[in-house]
Amino acid sequence: MVHSVLGQRDSDPDLVLTLQFSNPGSADRQQLVALANALRATAQELVPGVSTRARMDTAPAAAASKTEAIDAPLVIDLPARQVFSRGEPVSLSHTEFEILSHLARRPRVVVSRRRLLELSGNLGERERAGRSVDVHVSRVRTKLGRYGWLVSTVRGTGYRFDPDSRVRIITETAAA
Structure with missing residues (x-):
């Protein structure tokens, strides 16, 4: 296709x-x-x-457009910066996508809150940032719906992406 x-x-x-x-x-x-x-x-x-x-x-056919059916219940297309849940686009903010992308590129690796705070651009505003990473992660989980559990909290350390065979992660584009 x-x-x-x-x-x-x-x-x-x-x-x-x-x-x-x-x-x-x-x-x-x-x-x-x-x-x-x-x-x-x-x-x-x-x-x-x-x-x-x-x-x-080269995995089994995924969505070619937002209206086509997706063969996986959740598709995270990192180069296109798109996420689809059951064929429907998931609207993530820039920061939410950066956090999800960072975690998805490092499955099963614990990423510190500080590193995620750097991704959100709030590191220099530490007083105002407060629990902003926690809020962004919570929103990602909510928007992923039944797949929100893929982002795990590692108490006292940070967050981890727990991969699942039903989730497709597209990581690279074709060579130019």
């Missing part, structure tokens, strides 16, 4: 190609990169000046 989104950003067209393969054994990574490059070249021929980015996902 190939999905593309064409939009406008500062009058320069932007094309995002998402290549999703339900059978990752059918093509190796080099072939997938070659396909992405060929699609980029074709897009540039059709729309001169287009800026292209490609994202590859």
